[in-house]
Amino acid sequence: MPPARKTRLPVRKEPGAPAPTRTTAEPRGDLPPAADLRRTVVIEAIAPNVDGGRYPVKREVGAVFEVSADIFKEGHDVLVAFLL
Known part of the structure; x- marks a missing residue:
């Protein structure tokens, strides 16, 4: 399994200012399509x-x-x- 990827988003400069958002999603070439990730446990x-x-x-x-x-x-x- 590949290591988790960390993503940093910009921080608000002033209190009350809207938080910046990322407008484009980066495709992950190392993951299979979503249908392959669904498994029955x-x-x-x-x-x-x-x-x-x-x-x-x-x-x-x-x-x-x-x-x-x-x-x-x-x-x-x-x-x-894991037992929680």
């Missing part, structure tokens, strides 16, 4: 759960418990999941 068998996921699981603050899920998607790209 499936998350199943989440545990622990209460009543099939209808209610949140409750624990004491600081209690350690294991969370598991089956996560997959189409294609051969690397898949990473």
Whole structure:
């Protein structure tokens, strides 16, 4: 995966002045068309759960418990999941 590209926009010179805008979009030659970026991600068998996921699981603050899920998607790209 190519590194993220950083773009800097001009800053307003005076408070209350409208912010400058960029009028032209730069095409990215290293990205496939938008249709190729849409992928299906499936998350199943989440545990622990209460009543099939209808209610949140409750624990004491600081209690350690294991969370598991089956996560997959189409294609051969690397898949990473974060627990928030």
